[in-house]
Amino acid sequence: MTDLETVIKSNNLFKNVSVTEYHKNGKLIKTEIDKENFKNGIKILKSNGISNLLLLTPYETGNNITITYHLFDVHNKILVELSVSIEQGSMEIESLTDLWDGANWHEREAYDMFGIVFKGHPNLERILQMKDSDRFPLRKSFKLNVEGNA
Amino acid sequence: MKDTRSKKVYSVVIEPMTTTMKQFFRSLIRPSTLLYPFEKLESGDKKYFGVNGDIWSRYRGWITLNLPACISCGACARACPNKCCVMEKVVDDPDSITKTHMHPRIDFARCLFCELCVQACPVTDCLNMTSIYDITEYDRKDLFYTPKDLYVMYKKAKMEKKFTTMSQGKVASKKE
Amino acid sequence: MSEMWINMGPQHPMTHGLWNLRVKVDGERIADARAEIGYLHRGIEKIAEIKTYTEFIPLSDRFLCYASAMSWEMAYIGAVEKVMNIEIPKRASYIRVIVLELQRIASHLMWLASWTADLGLLTMFLYAMREREQFLDLMQMITGGRLHYVYMRFGGVVKDLPEGFKEIALPVLDQFEKRLRDYKHMMDESEVFILRTKGKGIWEKEYAISMGVTGPNLRASGVKTDLRKETPYLSYADFDFDIATGTACDTYDRYVVRMIEMSESIKIVREALKKLPDGDFKLFSIPRVPPKGSAIFMSEDPRGLSAAYLVSDGTLHPYRLKFRSPTYFNIQGAVPAIIVNERIADVPSIIGSIDVCLGEVDR
Numbered sequence: 001m002t003d004l005e006t007v008i009k010s011n012n013l014f015k016n017v018s019v020t021e022y023h024k025n026g027k028l029i030k031t032e033i034d035k036e037n038f039k040n041g042i043k044i045l046k047s048n049g050i051s052n053l054l055l056l057t058p059y060e061t062g063n064n065i066t067i068t069y070h071l072f073d074v075h076n077k078i079l080v081e082l083s084v085s086i087e088q089g090s091m092e093i094e095s096l097t098d099l100w101d102g103a104n105w106h107e108r109e110a111y112d113m114f115g116i117v118f119k120g121h122p123n124l125e126r127i128l129q130m131k132d133s134d135r136f137p138l139r140k141s142f143k144l145n146v147e148g149n150a
Numbered sequence: 151m152k153d154t155r156s157k158k159v160y161s162v163v164i165e166p167m168t169t170t171m172k173q174f175f176r177s178l179i180r181p182s183t184l185l186y187p188f189e190k191l192e193s194g195d196k197k198y199f200g201v202n203g204d205i206w207s208r209y210r211g212w213i214t215l216n217l218p219a220c221i222s223c224g225a226c227a228r229a230c231p232n233k234c235c236v237m238e239k240v241v242d243d244p245d246s247i248t249k250t251h252m253h254p255r256i257d258f259a260r261c262l263f264c265e266l267c268v269q270a271c272p273v274t275d276c277l278n279m280t281s282i283y284d285i286t287e288y289d290r291k292d293l294f295y296t297p298k299d300l301y302v303m304y305k306k307a308k309m310e311k312k313f314t315t316m317s318q319g320k321v322a323s324k325k326e
Numbered sequence: 327m328s329e330m331w332i333n334m335g336p337q338h339p340m341t342h343g344l345w346n347l348r349v350k351v352d353g354e355r356i357a358d359a360r361a362e363i364g365y366l367h368r369g370i371e372k373i374a375e376i377k378t379y380t381e382f383i384p385l386s387d388r389f390l391c392y393a394s395a396m397s398w399e400m401a402y403i404g405a406v407e408k409v410m411n412i413e414i415p416k417r418a419s420y421i422r423v424i425v426l427e428l429q430r431i432a433s434h435l436m437w438l439a440s441w442t443a444d445l446g447l448l449t450m451f452l453y454a455m456r457e458r459e460q461f462l463d464l465m466q467m468i469t470g471g472r473l474h475y476v477y478m479r480f481g482g483v484v485k486d487l488p489e490g491f492k493e494i495a496l497p498v499l500d501q502f503e504k505r506l507r508d509y510k511h512m513m514d515e516s517e518v519f520i521l522r523t524k525g526k527g528i529w530e531k532e533y534a535i536s537m538g539v540t541g542p543n544l545r546a547s548g549v550k551t552d553l554r555k556e557t558p559y560l561s562y563a564d565f566d567f568d569i570a571t572g573t574a575c576d577t578y579d580r581y582v583v584r585m586i587e588m589s590e591s592i593k594i595v596r597e598a599l600k601k602l603p604d605g606d607f608k609l610f611s612i613p614r615v616p617p618k619g620s621a622i623f624m625s626e627d628p629r630g631l632s633a634a635y636l637v638s639d640g641t642l643h644p645y646r647l648k649f650r651s652p653t654y655f656n657i658q659g660a661v662p663a664i665i666v667n668e669r670i671a672d673v674p675s676i677i678g679s680i681d682v683c684l685g686e687v688d689r
Contacts, residue, residue, distance in 0.1 A: 025558070203491075
């Protein structure tokens with residue numbers, strides 16, 4: 001098993017690679033990937049020591065939605081911050097549940113809050129909101145009613 | 151055989167029992183609980199179980215307002231995280247010394263007691279926190295304190311010496 | 327034998343909050359289980375987007391875990407400081423370590439109390455709650471609040487440690503260390519306790535890692551990982567402490583790991599009080615708002631690895647603030663894996679042993 005940093009730097013799937021530290025001795029590798037190569041890239045990372053999905057953060061950037069995956073190597077304390085951008089029109093991306101079972105609730109939450117559809121997810125339903133809700137509250141188009149209570 | 155058994159009696163029965171008995175006698179000297187509405191924790195009270203120090207000197211309790219010192223700047227209202235502290239016009243009050251007569255009123259039903267308003271106040275000894283923790287009402291409307299009510303609280307707290315964090319600022323209090 | 331589904335929760339003493347554990351029972355055995363969460367969802371990540379950075383500090387300890395508010399304040403403030411790219415003074419980081427470790431002890435005592443109450447050991451419940459009171463008193467002395475502290479600010483803490491805090495805190499720590507030993511002995515000699523915890527709720531190491539389980543639960547499964555030790559943040563590098571690990575992956579080991587962690591925390595607080603450097607407790611020249619950018623801050627919460635990810639667009643309000651709640655993933659990893667094939671009477675103790683806090687799960 002080669003070093004994760006060299007794997008990411010030598011592979012041309014990963015763009016804009018930068019290496020910093022999140023804490024002392026903890027390496028943070030920031031990188032970006034295209035939507036088409038996303039699953040392959042994650043598989044490469046998994047075979048090189050990434051042990052679980054730590055955090056999945058979607059947020060709006062203009063007309064696109066950027067999804068930031070924080071992937072963590074528990075044994076070597078390496079954190080990979082992988083950003084993938086998808087268009088607001090087709091809110092679809094491949095699910096990671098077949099690689100890590102732990103991705104299940106991450107993806108359900110992202111679906112609940114943003115309406116991103118994860119292809120191949122075993123039961124993609126709302127997790128924090130009510131099941132019959134039709135809102136995606138963390139999108140910027142959803143405005144909070146602050147007049148009544150503030 | 152007998153030896154291990156007596157060892158077991160010691161470790162299973164006697165030793166845990168000693169722990170409990172120690173606790174029992176300790177609680178006779180210094181009780182862990184108090185009969186709340188009849189007895190109250192006061193600052194400097196060492197009768198009950200707890201640390202032996204002044205734990206009340208930074209307590210974030212009821213907020214009071216020294217109305218004559220208030221300069222109507224509105225810093226407290228801007229600092230409030232959930233906008234329960236709002237500037238309000240005080241009519242017919244000789245205590246108010248500013249031109250606009252705008253002073254903070256606080257809706258304690260929604261107050262977080264986070265101290266951000268007190269830290270934002272630019273006047274010394276104006277918006278103060280006290281160690282009063284037990285004001286309860288039957289109706290939440292009664293927890294809506296106008297500037298005048300806050301001044302009444304200020305006078306009461308000053309008499310009982312209940313102030314904990316006083317607002318610190320470059321502007322000195324104008325009227326005592 | 328017919329199987330049936332039973333709802334444990336949302337109103338059930340076992341849940342320690344509001345969530346629904348649906349278990350499929352086959353006689354006394356658990357055949358399957360599902361977790362339903364979301365009863366306490368308050369939308370903190372959305373509320374953060376309409377608050378300014380300072381206004382969100384009091385909310386960060388109320389909306390997340392109410393039993394360990396200080397560590398969530400740290401996660402939020404750490405993320406903002408990372409984006410601002412500021413280095414806090416040495417004294418401030420020591421004070422932060424002190425309050426965070428006191429918070430860890432208080433949080434573990436809260437867990438000990440509620441978990442032993444699940445097991446029916448009400449003696450230990452009362453003792454743990456009472457010991458916790460001392461640590462809340464210490465926190466009240468430093469911060470002015472008992473549960474919601476609002477103590478940290480960007481660049482340090484809001485007030486220095488009170489005069490004579492060391493002289494008051496050290497006897498409390500010494501006394502508690504002795505009592506903790508007594509309590510552990512008292513529990514370990516109870517045969518009922520051992521029978522109900524040893525070998526129950528086995529959490530396999532590889533499975534736990536892939537599910538994102540962190541903190542004491544993962545350490546009890548034999549993974550020696552602790553962010554405080556391996557990738558020290560604040561000034562944890564200056565202190566000498568051990569990482570507690572278990573081997574049996576069961577309920578009992580999770581209890582032992584937390585008990586050891588409490589005594590390690592005592593060691594850290596004692597050392598930090600001894601070494602406390604002079605200087606400023608706050609950095610006074612900090613930018614008003616963070617610049618454009620994003621940062622993640624990970625910290626070792628009493629319940630596991632917590633993280634806050636902040637995306638700032640340079641305005642007064644956070645553009646996107648995401649919290650990683652350790653219990654969210656601990657519950658995901660626990661149900662149904664660690665309760666399947668156990669008896670239904672053991673479910674409260676097994677679920678209790680993972681230290682559930684619903685405030686941070688539902689956010």
